Amino acid sequence: MKIAITGSSGFVGSHLSKLLAKEGHDLVPISRRTGTDITKMPALSEAFAGCEAVVHCAGINRELGRQTFDSVHVRGTRQVVDSAKGAGVHKIVLMSFLRARPLCGSPYHESKWAAEEIVRASGLDYTIIKAGMTYGRGDHMLDHLSHAIHTIPVFATVGTREKPIRPLAIQDLVAVLRACSVDGRLCRQTVGIVGAEELLLSEAVRRVAGVLGKRVFVLPCPVAVQFGLARVFEWTMTVPLVAKAQVRILSEGVVEALPASDPLPPDLAPQRKFDETNIRAGLPAPGPFGFRDLRCCMRFCT
């Protein structure tokens, strides 16, 4: 089957690409790194020619220059939908966020919701995946936690009263993306997906530190301070240790979909726990943050 994957170079897109490539599907990778910007229509229409499905994973978690939430999530999704329709694609699968919703004061959440609405109104056979915080090799969670613990073994909570999370293993997520794109399941549904186990982020951090053979000190930290830190990380880091959108996400918890969504069928329900085996499988090579993680040094390190 010929399937286009936007955001193919990213965490979710690359895991999905590996799974589908192993099954012998003909994949069309789409990202700025492969020369296709989803905000630019002509290149997209060409790329989608002959595809039966598009899995739309391209997205950002912080705004940088002209790459705004509106341009990538809203205008980009409109371009993806229009190009898919123009190319005769039947199915679109959108990677959205668990709590993407309108009028909540977070540009990330609101723009992902606007993308959902564009896809729901597209007339295409669609599935919208509202995923919670996802972990695995190459992610934004274990990767950053591991480097942070190796740099300074101190973790500042997001809020003095932490909200729970349900970390979702990437293998559980791509199995669902595959079921929608290849098997055509979950037609015209918006489904929420979270991991099998509920815990606080500080407990997740302690588990990661334990697997790394380190001890970590947990400091309670107000949400407002975390927003300030996120602003600094967004200015200074190539991939921020934590972005403003992520502070917002963690401050309200990541355990259930908003608005309420369709349930996953039992055979697709995530089973993996946030345990040693699954943490170990997703950890990067050990080591602290380095100069290459700073935006000002990036051009000299590449």
Ligand SMILES: NC(=O)c1ccc[n+]([C@@H]2O[C@H](COP(=O)([O-])OP(=O)(O)OC[C@H]3O[C@@H](n4cnc5c(N)ncnc54)[C@H](OP(=O)(O)O)[C@@H]3O)[C@@H](O)[C@H]2O)c1
């Ligand atoms: N990771 C999670 O925990 C999680 C949870 C829920 C929802 N999501 C959503 O799932 C999607 C994928 O997340 P991820 O973790 O895989 O993110 P990621 O690792 O940051 O990857 C994002 C991908 O989008 C591509 N991209 C960004 N702007 C683009 C543009 N203008 N044109 C073409 N490609 C563009 C990036 O490639 P280039 O930089 O090469 O363009 C990259 O391949 C995102 O929409 C995110 O909001 C993620």
